[in-house]
Amino acid sequence: MTTDLTVAEELPEPRERLLRSWLGTTDHKRIALLTAGVALVLLFVMGALALTMRAQLAQPEQNIVDNETYNQLFTIHGSGMIYLVVTPLALALGLYLVPLQVGAPAVAAPRTTMLGFWLYVFGALAVLSGFLTSGGAAKEGWTAYTPLSTARFSPGAGTDLWLLGTFTSTVGMILIGGTVLWTALLKRAPGMTMLRMPVLSWSVVATNLMVIAAFPSLLAALGLIALGRMTPDLFDSNLYNIGYQHLFWFYGHPVVYVMFFPFVGAVAEVLATFAQRRFFGYKATVLSLLAFAALSMSVWGHHMFTTGQAADDYYSLTSILLIVPAGIEYFAFLGTILGARLRFRLPMLFALTFVVQFLVGGLTGIMVASPVLDYQMHDSYFVVAHFHYTLFAGSLFGLFAGFYFWFPKATGIMLRNRLGHAHFWLLLVGTNVTFLPMFWLGLGGMPRRVATYLPTDGFGTFNLIASIGAGIIGLGMLAFAANLVLSFVRRRERRAPDNPWEAHTLEWATSSPPPPLNFDERHPIPPIHSFTPLLDLRRERSS
Amino acid sequence: MVFLEVFERIFTFEIVVAAAVFVIILGVLVVALLLSRKPSGDKRKRDSHPLIEGIYALLLAGVAGVIVYVTASAHQDVQEGPNGYQVANQAGAIPVDVTAFQWCWRFDYADTAKSVTGTCREKDAGLPTLVVPTGKPVELRLTSSDVIHSLWIPDKAVKLDAFPHQTNTVTITFDEEGRWLGRCAEFCGPYHPSMHFYVKAVSPQEYEQWQQQGTPA
Structure with a gap:
């Protein structure tokens, strides 16, 4: 049946129809590349907003931007990175790889998936178009707490557009997450049992379960704000204000793991490939990912310790219990590389750094999950440092490990090694110089979301160091951009083989880039006896 | 000032635990990097060890339990009594x-x-x-x-x-x-x-x- 649907795409396309064939495609690989492409462009946009903020904060009492502008910058940086960059990148990784890894010719419900992409693009444009309105973009923070975000305290089209855009792109993410989950559960190739799915596919399954379960809560929360913008009196009752926070964080904590799990999966694949082994503790890892996802649904109140209206000890208990699944994943990472012959290629460098740097975010996460510490750290730069260690120093390093790893597969082009190394080292130095000082700023009493501070506060030195670090990150990202452009320009000299890294999973059995239906006569699906079919094949041949 | 005392006590406790975990994991990672240069090659056959994994999971649960116990009892100190x-x-x-x-x-x-x-x-x-x-x-x-x-x-x-x-x-x-x-x-x-x-x-x-x-x- 699937061949009937996609047969038109198998014919070679005339040039003038190329654009239309991309924008109306039903090929999961193209939808994923479009999503990731838009998200990568937005990553640079949101990064530019961050650099502007770091310039403003480099010294006390600066006036590079005023308070109102600064508030727009951190609101759009935060919401952009979460709703429009890292979540779409995480889901696009799954959309590209899961059908290939489970041996499916297409994603389930490809048109629905494509609709998800277009809703995402529309949402992103709506959020960003707030900058063009007279009152500027939204400026209530990515959390948009009520009643600050109601029309009484934040009038203007910027917030309306933010609501519309966030809502729309979140619907898009639910559609993409849902169809990929469907594919993994019901569209696997013969022989591909659930427990032969690669770790990345499992991580995406856990991710999409959270998307399905938690994202609708954000839609409800945004709907509540929309209602409040029409009838601000609604929030003259505490029930709605605290209720909004519950709805928001019921989404807001699982999304943290949505932006993390697919990169855990990517790091697992990269570590195993460059250790030339099967991933260690496969079943324990799968179980821990599912337990992690389940537990993530019960921790949201740890964002509300200081509200005086949450059962702090309960949420602290569930949050700290995350040590168990997280610890098992680390055990599996280390078990995979210990005693192996490692190849230190670029994806491996990013993956190994992810293991160390994410740990800083995770360990400080246990601190903020303890109410007595959170009473001091909440809404301070300590929290800013903590979540940037998880999201930037962690997830983004996992993302780049995956990016350098699968880019040749997706495009048929090998990226440049030297520029890649420049990217890696600048990012490694930059992230730590930027985010480490923020822990001390928070402990020293600097609140988050402040456009400036006084010379007497004593925040100047650490802020200056952080701003210099942000500049280093900026240089690293320029190296990344240059790498992409130069590799594309010289693509004929940089052709990628089918399996350049000697990796283990099905996507490496097909061509680079894969044919429209993923596998064909020249690239058939090999026999599947485990979660590493290509490794099994190599071992059979050598023995 | 009970709030500050409790904060400093628990912060010290968690920093020590976190530092220990960080050093252990970094140590294993460095050992893995050093071992990967050994000439004899990779001889490991098994790629899971359910017994060790199970014991390790229990150990993790124990660590989580200790942290929860220590921090939750400290939490009592800023909720009960004259201050809180x-x-x-x-x-x-x-x-x-x-x-x-x-x-x-x-x-x-x-x-x-x-x-x-x-x-x-x-x-x-x-x-x-x-x-x-x-x-x-x-x-x-x-x-x-x-x-x-x-x-x-x-x-x-x-x-x-x-x-x-x-x-x-x-x-x-x-x-x-x-x-x-x-x-x-x-x-x-x-x-x-x-x-x-x-x-x-x-x-x-x-x-x-x-x-x-x-x-x-």
């Missing part, structure tokens, strides 16, 4: 109604009808000062007249949100005389960065004098 969050109507406590608003603070002393507020605009001069006596519990009853704010005294490790249509209570005893900066921690709009106040702890005599004469202490 949601400790209210204590005999001898001085009730102060704290109202946060866009973008400053008002402190109403419920017993004496004395009221202090400011503009929070022109740096030091416009900042309101919450004057409290040392050695006596002060009951802050927090609310807001517009959006959500949060009262934070960084030097004392105290933070509690101020919600509209809701009162949150925290009772604090200041042991020593001094003056500390208070901040708004919850983002509340354009002048959030300058929404500061001072807490000034003075001797009980000086406090009485200030209450009666109204001269700034």
Whole structure:
């Protein structure tokens, strides 16, 4: 049946129809590349907003931007990175790889998936178009707490557009997450049992379960704000204000793991490939990912310790219990590389750094999950440092490990090694110089979301160091951009083989880039006896 | 000052645990990097070890249990007794109604009808000062007249949100005389960065004098 649907795409396309064939495609690989492409462009946009903020904060009492502008910058940086960059990148990784890894010719419900992409693009444009309105973009923070975000305290089209855009792109993410989950559960190739799915596919399954379960809560929360913008009196009752926070964080904590799990999966694949082994503790890892996802649904109140209206000890208990699944994943990472012959290629460098740097975010996460510490750290730069260690120093390093790893597969082009190394080292130095000082700023009493501070506060030195670090990150990202452009320009000299890294999973059995239906006569699906079919094949041949 | 003591005690505890975990994991990683150069190659056959994994999971649960126990009992210390969050109507406590608003603070002393507020605009001069006596519990009853704010005294490790249509209570005893900066921690709009106040702890005599004469202490 699937061949009937996609047969038109198998014919070679005339040039003038190329654009239309991309924008109306039903090929999961193209939808994923479009999503990731838009998200990568937005990553640079949101990064530019961050650099502007770091310039403003480099010294006390600066006036590079005023308070109102600064508030727009951190609101759009935060919401952009979460709703429009890292979540779409995480889901696009799954959309590209899961059908290939489970041996499916297409994603389930490809048109629905494509609709998800277009809703995402529309949402992103709506959020960003707030900058063009007279009152500027939204400026209530990515959390948009009520009643600050109601029309009484934040009038203007910027917030309306933010609501519309966030809502729309979140619907898009639910559609993409849902169809990929469907594919993994019901569209696997013969022989591909659930427990032969690669770790990345499992991580995406856990991710999409959270998307399905938690994202609708954000839609409800945004709907509540929309209602409040029409009838601000609604929030003259505490029930709605605290209720909004519950709805928001019921989404807001699982999304943290949505932006993390697919990169855990990517790091697992990269570590195993460059250790030339099967991933260690496969079943324990799968179980821990599912337990992690389940537990993530019960921790949201740890964002509300200081509200005086949450059962702090309960949420602290569930949050700290995350040590168990997280610890098992680390055990599996280390078990995979210990005693192996490692190849230190670029994806491996990013993956190994992810293991160390994410740990800083995770360990400080246990601190903020303890109410007595959170009473001091909440809404301070300590929290800013903590979540940037998880999201930037962690997830983004996992993302780049995956990016350098699968880019040749997706495009048929090998990226440049030297520029890649420049990217890696600048990012490694930059992230730590930027985010480490923020822990001390928070402990020293600097609140988050402040456009400036006084010379007497004593925040100047650490802020200056952080701003210099942000500049280093900026240089690293320029190296990344240059790498992409130069590799594309010289693509004929940089052709990628089918399996350049000697990796283990099905996507490496097909061509680079894969044919429209993923596998064909020249690239058939090999026999599947485990979660590493290509490794099994190599071992059979050598023995 | 029980809030700060508890914070420092638990922070030290968790930093030690975190540092130990970090060093162990970094150590294993470095060993893995060094071993990967050994000439004999990779001889490992098995790629899982359910027994070790199970024991390890139990160990992790034990560590989590210890952390939860230590932090939850410390949490009791700032909820029960003479000082703490949601400790209210204590005999001898001085009730102060704290109202946060866009973008400053008002402190109403419920017993004496004395009221202090400011503009929070022109740096030091416009900042309101919450004057409290040392050695006596002060009951802050927090609310807001517009959006959500949060009262934070960084030097004392105290933070509690101020919600509209809701009162949150925290009772604090200041042991020593001094003056500390208070901040708004919850983002509340354009002048959030300058929404500061001072807490000034003075001797009980000086406090009485200030209450009666109204001269700034």
